[in-house]
Amino acid sequence: MSKRNLSKVQKLAVESFGKPVLIFAGAGSGKTRVLTYKIAHLIKNNLVSAEHILAVTFTNKAAKEMKERVNKLVPEKESILNIGTFHSICARILRKEIHHLGYSSDFSIFDVQDQKSLVKVVIESMDIPKNYVTPQEVRHKISYFKNKLIHPDEAKKKAHLVVEKTYADIYEKYQKALVKNNAVDFDDLLILPLTIFENHPNILEKYREKWQYILVDEYQDTNKPQFMFVKYLAEGHHQICVVGDDDQSIYGWRGADIRNILDFEKNFGNCDVFKLEKNYRSSAHILEAASSVVKNNKNRAPKELIPHNGAGEKLGLIETNDEMEEADAVVNALEKEIKLQKRNFSDFAILYRTNAQSRSLEDAFRRSGIPYNIVGGFRFYERKEIKDLIGYLSLIVNPKDTISLRRVINFPPRGIGMKTVDKCVIQASMKKTEMVEVLSLPEEMGIRGKQAGSLMTFYNIIKKYNELLPKLNAGELVRALVEEAGIVRYYRESSAPEDQERLANVMEFLKSVDEFMARTPDGGLSQFLEEVSLLTDLDQWNDETNRVTLMTLHSAKGLEFPVIFITGLEDGLFPLYSALESVEKLEEERRLFYVGLTRAMEKVYLMYANHRRRIGSDELYGMVSRFVYEMPEDKLEKISFTSALTRKVVGGRPGQFTKTAVSRTVVVFDDFRVGDYVEHAIFGVGKVMALSGQGENQRVGIVFKDGLKKKLVVKFANLKKVESPED
DNA sequence: GGGGCGATTCTTTTT
DNA sequence: GAATCGCCCC
Numbered sequence: 001m002s003k004r005n006l007s008k009v010q011k012l013a014v015e016s017f018g019k020p021v022l023i024f025a026g027a028g029s030g031k032t033r034v035l036t037y038k039i040a041h042l043i044k045n046n047l048v049s050a051e052h053i054l055a056v057t058f059t060n061k062a063a064k065e066m067k068e069r070v071n072k073l074v075p076e077k078e079s080i081l082n083i084g085t086f087h088s089i090c091a092r093i094l095r096k097e098i099h100h101l102g103y104s105s106d107f108s109i110f111d112v113q114d115q116k117s118l119v120k121v122v123i124e125s126m127d128i129p130k131n132y133v134t135p136q137e138v139r140h141k142i143s144y145f146k147n148k149l150i151h152p153d154e155a156k157k158k159a160h161l162v163v164e165k166t167y168a169d170i171y172e173k174y175q176k177a178l179v180k181n182n183a184v185d186f187d188d189l190l191i192l193p194l195t196i197f198e199n200h201p202n203i204l205e206k207y208r209e210k211w212q213y214i215l216v217d218e219y220q221d222t223n224k225p226q227f228m229f230v231k232y233l234a235e236g237h238h239q240i241c242v243v244g245d246d247d248q249s250i251y252g253w254r255g256a257d258i259r260n261i262l263d264f265e266k267n268f269g270n271c272d273v274f275k276l277e278k279n280y281r282s283s284a285h286i287l288e289a290a291s292s293v294v295k296n297n298k299n300r301a302p303k304e305l306i307p308h309n310g311a312g313e314k315l316g317l318i319e320t321n322d323e324m325e326e327a328d329a330v331v332n333a334l335e336k337e338i339k340l341q342k343r344n345f346s347d348f349a350i351l352y353r354t355n356a357q358s359r360s361l362e363d364a365f366r367r368s369g370i371p372y373n374i375v376g377g378f379r380f381y382e383r384k385e386i387k388d389l390i391g392y393l394s395l396i397v398n399p400k401d402t403i404s405l406r407r408v409i410n411f412p413p414r415g416i417g418m419k420t421v422d423k424c425v426i427q428a429s430m431k432k433t434e435m436v437e438v439l440s441l442p443e444e445m446g447i448r449g450k451q452a453g454s455l456m457t458f459y460n461i462i463k464k465y466n467e468l469l470p471k472l473n474a475g476e477l478v479r480a481l482v483e484e485a486g487i488v489r490y491y492r493e494s495s496a497p498e499d500q501e502r503l504a505n506v507m508e509f510l511k512s513v514d515e516f517m518a519r520t521p522d523g524g525l526s527q528f529l530e531e532v533s534l535l536t537d538l539d540q541w542n543d544e545t546n547r548v549t550l551m552t553l554h555s556a557k558g559l560e561f562p563v564i565f566i567t568g569l570e571d572g573l574f575p576l577y578s579a580l581e582s583v584e585k586l587e588e589e590r591r592l593f594y595v596g597l598t599r600a601m602e603k604v605y606l607m608y609a610n611h612r613r614r615i616g617s618d619e620l621y622g623m624v625s626r627f628v629y630e631m632p633e634d635k636l637e638k639i640s641f642t643s644a645l646t647r648k649v650v651g652g653r654p655g656q657f658t659k660t661a662v663s664r665t666v667v668v669f670d671d672f673r674v675g676d677y678v679e680h681a682i683f684g685v686g687k688v689m690a691l692s693g694q695g696e697n698q699r700v701g702i703v704f705k706d707g708l709k710k711k712l713v714v715k716f717a718n719l720k721k722v723e724s725p726e727d
Numbered sequence: 728g729g730g731g732c733g734a735t736t737c738t739t740t741t742t
Numbered sequence: 743g744a745a746t747c748g749c750c751c752c
Contacts, residue, residue, distance in 0.1 A: 058742070087742050112741090136737090186742055254741065354739055359743090376741085410729095417729045451728085536742070554740045576739060592740080614738090728752105735747075 006030075006037060013274040014038045017047055020234075020271035021241040022264045026305045027290070027598035028281025028560065031243050035215055036066060038241060039081070040073035042213060048239070050074070054211035055083040056230070058218050060539040062558055063088075066217070082211065086226050087534050090189045095530075097196050097203060098184075106526050108183040108394045108401045109533040113387065115139050115185050117403050122173045133166060141167045142174060146187035147255030149194075149224050182400040190225035197232045208236050218558075219244035219264075223255030231267065238268060246301050247294050250554060250592045252584065262301060279305045281560055281601055283312020289604075289631040290597040296630055297587045305598075314637040315604040317628070322611045323357070323568075327364035329641040330565050333605055334370070334548065335720075337563055345371055347562040349549040351596050353574040357567060358550050365548065368720075375541045375551035381532055385491075385502040386509055390532065392481060396465045397526045399436045412490035414454040420447060424455075436462060461485055474525045475517045478510060553596045564600035566593070569608040569625040593627045606636075678702065679720040 006014060010030055013023050014037045025031035039055060042048045057063045067083050082089070095105050110118065119135040119142070145155050152172035159165040178184060184192060197204040214234050216222070219242035222230070234240040244261045252258070265271050279287055284307035291305055316333065320326040330350060337343050350361055358374055365372040380386060388411050391404040398404075402425075410416040423445045428435040438445065439459040442452035465481055472480070482488050491503035516528050538555055549561070568574050575589035597604060608624050628636075676688045678700075686702040700719070 060742095085742070189742085251741075253739080356738065356743090413730080415729070419728055534742070538741095552740065578739075588740095730752085731750090733747105733749085735745100737743105737745090 006033070007276075007278060009274055009276060009278075010034050010037075013272075013276070014041050016241075016272040016274070017042075020238050020264070020268040021274070022261075022271050023241065023243045023274045023276060024261075024301065024303060025243050025245055025276040026279060026303065027245065027248065027595070028279040029276035029305075030278075030280055031217075031245075031276065032062075032066065032069065034276065035217060035241075035243055036069040036073060039070050039215065043074050048213040051080040051082070052210065052212040053081060053215070054089070054213070054233070055081070055215040056089060056217065057083070057085055058221055059558070060085055060088070060535065061541075062217060064539075085534070086229065087186065087189050088530075090193050090229070091530055091534065093193045093196075093207070094184065094189065095526075097200075098192065100196055100200055100203070101192060102179060103182050103184070104398075106182065106398045108181065108398045108404065109189070109530060110178070110183050110185045110403065111382070111533060112139070112186075113382065114183075114403050115142075117406070118177055118181070118183075119170065119174055121403075121406075122170055122177055126170065126173065128166060128170075133163070133170070138167060138170050138174075142171050143185075143187055144255070145171055146185075146191055147223050147225065149191065149228070180400065181402055182398050183403070187225070190223075190229065194225060194228050194232065204232060208233055212237055213239040214241070216240070216242040217244075218248075220246050220249040220258055220261045221251045221256045222260045223251075223257060225255075227257070227260045227267075234268065240268060247297075247303075247591055248557065248595050250557065250588060250595060252588050258299065275303060277304050277306050278308050279598075280308045282598055283307070283309050283602055285312050285314055285635050286597060286600050286604055289315055289635045290594050292632055293590060293597070293627055293630045294594040297590055298583070299587060313603050314635055315606055315631070316639045317606045317636045318608075318639050318641050319624075320607065320609045320641055322609050323360040323613065324364070325641070326567055326607050326609045327360045329607060330361060330567065330605070331364045331368045331370065332641065333565070333639070334563075335368075337603070343562065344546050345548045346546045348565065349551065349556060349559070349561040349563075349599065350565045350567060351551060351553045351556050351599070352567045353553060353576065353592075354568075355552060357573075361550055361567070365550075371545075371547040373541065373545070373547045373549050375538055375549060375555050376536075380505070380508075381535060383502075383505060385505050389478075389482070389487070389506060389509055390529065392485060393478065393525060393529055395436075395462055396469065396477075396481075397529065399462065399466060400434055402435050405435055409458055412486050414457065415450050416454050416458070420451050420455070423447060469525065473517060474523065474528050475510075475513050477525060478513050482506060482510070553592050556599050557595050560599055560601055562601045563603045563605070564596065565605045565607060566596045567607040568612070569606055569628055570612065571623040571625050573612065574625055575627070590627065590630075605639075677722045679722045685722055 013034050043050050063084050116135045116139050119138045155168035159168045246258050246261055249258045287305050287307045318329050320329050391407040394401050394404040424438050427438040427445045439455045442455045491499045579585040579589045679685050689701045689703050
């Protein structure tokens with residue numbers, strides 16, 4: 001392994017051994033490089049053997065990248081390395097050990113939707129006044145308790161107000177219901193291993209033996225359960241290395257505690273501390289702007305980012321009237337970058353604070369024909385049709401999962417409504433059996449006729465596939481199931497237009513099962529379900545394709561792009577109103593802005609709109625974000641944008657408005673032919689009459705519609721191709 | 728008892 | 743703009 005491409009301090013961090021290691025790694029300072037080289041260093045020098053190393057990340061994407069990069073340094077070791085997210089590693093532990101807690105290893109993993117459904121069922125069983133609390137807020141509370149490691153008993157003790165008591169009561173019942181359903185929620189994935197470690201020291205010992213060196217990425221984002229997990233494992237040998245940047249802590253609302261990194265030495269004892277302060281990613285102007293913003297935070301470890309690259313361009317600041325114009329301005333600036341700097345679509349990321357903001361941007365991109373990719377928002381695996389399918393599969397694997405049962409018992413519609421389901425619930429609790437079991441005896445509940453038949457049919461399907469589980473592989477089973485349950489037929493016969501898309505998604509899902517089977521030939525259905533429930537949109541995101549990326553600032557963490565647009569820089573949106581109430585929240589917003597800025601390698605565009613419509617009602621923002629004023633003025637360059645919308649009206653008769661035909665952006669210079677119709681921002685639509693020169697120097701002779709003749713350099717003219725001038 | 732359709736109510740960020 | 747809720751009709 002060559003360490004030549006490491007800086008001095010990077011090298012020291014890589015080689016430090018025998019003490020806990022804390023690495024403060026500023027944005028773009030080569031954090032992943034240090035981590036991967038460190039793993040390679042441990043292996044190559046026989047300090048720790050590969051199978052005894054555990055590396056933990058927050059996202060699957062980060063884990064995947066780390067695996068690939070370690071693999072390049074020590075090729076043959078990839079398969080025995082333990083690199084994964086907190087959630088996936090904990091899930092793996094639970095599959096092996098959860099029987100100690102009274103669950104079976106076929107447990108379901110409940111996502112946010114499932115949690116809400118379960119909370120709802122629990123509330124309904126509890127004699128709580130209607131609408132006193134919503135499942136939504138209760139779910140939130142429960143998650144809050146869990147992130148702080150507050151057990152139901154403790155929550156009950158601490159509760160003073162009546163509402164708080166109600167929350168705590170529901171929490172307690174919810175947790176019992178999870179056990180009954182043989183299900184865990186996302187938070188449990190992290191918490192239950194701790195419980196096992198606490199109750200079974202021999203198991204903890206086993207894992208300490210197994211993982212003798214622990215590396216944690218993005219340590220500033222760990223919450224209490226994650227911290228405890230790491231602490232339990234590292235205690236004893238203290239062979240631990242954490243990397244993080246307190247300035248990039250943006251998950252406080254999820255329980256992340258910045259003190260975990262600031263108090264590392266206190267928790268793990270005498271350690272080596274390294275500060276990676278040299279930034280290899282961004283140009284100096286961007287870094288200075290970012291630094292002067294984050295310096296306004298009080299709660300941070302003092303540090304600098306030292307630019308390695310040149311000054312670069314100033315940050316562009318663009319004001320627009322509303323969100324639609326903002327989207328046009330983004331497209332406009334992006335097209336200019338493509339033409340002048342010869343950039344690819346994949347060089348750009350458009351960032352925003354809330355997912356809802358993607359809509360207007362998406363519209364603008366679609367109109368201008370620029371290929372784009374949206375990360376986040378509604379996820380594939382959260383779509384109704386996919387959740388339904390997963391519901392069937394979960395129920396087949398884990399027949400105790402009543403949330404899935406409720407979800408699919410009447411899908412496709414077979415005439416089983418709430419009343420019938422209620423009867424089954426009552427019957428099951430009276431007979432003290434599982435809910436699935438009572439379905440086969442409808443007459444005992446006084447259910448006859450159509451309903452009775454439907455229950456039997458449903459029961460037989462679940463039973464049959466449950467028995468087929470060991471005999472069929474996941475792919476075969478799912479295919480047979482969608483046919484037999486009538487899912488495919490239901491969508492195929494539906495006349496609703498959205499159902500055709502749903503059918504396509506179901507097919508897509510089948511493909512993903514096949515892919516899984518190809519990857520893990522001996523993988524079972526429950527392993528597939530686990531993988532699926534821990535996948536996120538970012539993991540699907542493919543940076544190979546040449547598309548512009550649209551995503552939230554949160555999703556952008558850990559990524560880099562040559563050009564970054566940060567949109568919606570208005571007080572109330574970014575920072576959000578709700579963040580203005582406390583210093584901590586405002587500082588987190590500021591860090592989020594810092595994260596956004598430091599994603600950029602070469603150019604940043606900052607956008608704000610004077611008006612912005614919110615859902616339905618016309619709520620308006622108006623003030624420029626305070627963060628804009630926290631940057632030195634001499635790093636900013638105001639770029640004026642006048643809406644092209646009003647000028648896009650071409651052709652037709654005077655006084656009459658007609659639309660331009662669908663236009664497409666010119667990407668390559670030699671993209672024009674004689675006879676093409678083009679659109680110019682000022683001169684309007686014209687016809688190409690002559691061509692001269694090549695590549696960057698290409699010129700076009702154009703006759704515009706009112707007879708105006710112009711010879712233009714393509715590079716500067718900002719021309720758009722138009723299919724044909726419509727009347 | 729079930730299904731369909733209009734009214735109402737939310738939206739921060741995610742494993 | 744979507745997702746849930748509640749009402750009303752079959």
